[in-house]
Amino acid sequence: MKRAERLHALSEMLRRNGSRGCSAERLAREFGVSVRTVKRDLAALENSGAPIWSRPGPGGGYGLAIGASLPPVSLSPAQAVALMSAVSAAPDAPYADLATAGIQKILDVLDPRTRARAEDLAGRVWVNAVPSSSSRAIRSALEEAMAEQRVIRMRYTSGDGVTTTRDVEPVLFASTNGQWYLVGWCRLRDAMRWFTVSRIERASVTKTACVGHTVHEVGEPPANARPVHGRGERVTR
Secondary structure (H helix, E strand, O other): OOHHHHHHHHHHHHHHHHHHOEOHHHHHHHHOOOHHHHHHHHHHHHHOOOOEEEEOOOOOEEEEOOOOOOOOOOOOHHHHHHHHHHHHHOOOOOOHHHHHHHHHHHHHHOOHHHHHHHHHHHOOOOOOOOOOOOOHHHHHHHHHHHHHOEEEEEEEEOOOOOEEEEEEEEEEEEEEOOEEEEEEEEOOOOEEEEEEHHHEEEEEEEEEEOOOOOHHHOOOOOOOOOOOOOOOOOOOO
16 A cells, blocks of 8 residues: 555544544554554644544554544545546536635645646646536525525526526535536425526525425436435435
8 A cells, every 4th residue: 555545544544433543553453564654654644734632551542633624635646636637527516616626735735746746647638628607606606505505596597588586495406418407495486496507697695594305305316316425326215
């Protein structure tokens, strides 16, 4: 296992063990390295900003502070370029701007050699992405409403040309057939509706909290749709 991969696996093991922590000896056995190497890796993680704690003596060990966020530590050059490629190819995807900022944070903490290899590999991937058909302001409002679970007020023109102003409780974003949709509970129609994002002319987040409509109320997803958390299962009723 390369050091960059070991650092990532080490931080994940500490995270999984929570407040129990792990001894340096156990970590060394897990990764097939010396205790000295493990302690050097732990120091590198701490220097990168990881909230690592240590307890001396019998029953002591190392762990991550409860509730603390773990900064991105390491990726292989190919993994870093995979993320850059995915974001570049879908600039109108929800939270694309935040994803770009997150990737930059990852690149910033890579060791110089890995970062140089990632940047070289990135130059070998070209993307001709279709420009977004909706404004950044509209997408930002939709993203905020979804994340905060607030009702969004929007001016929307349907496929048959009818324009209405609606209050919508956002439930999920969906992409199918090259289009992004906001799926939510429409208070005007008192029903779940799919809104093509490119047809939303104005959008503002209200102070009204959503009442709790769930993904399962949306119904069956498109045939190949699945959540983006990477586990591979489709959303079902």
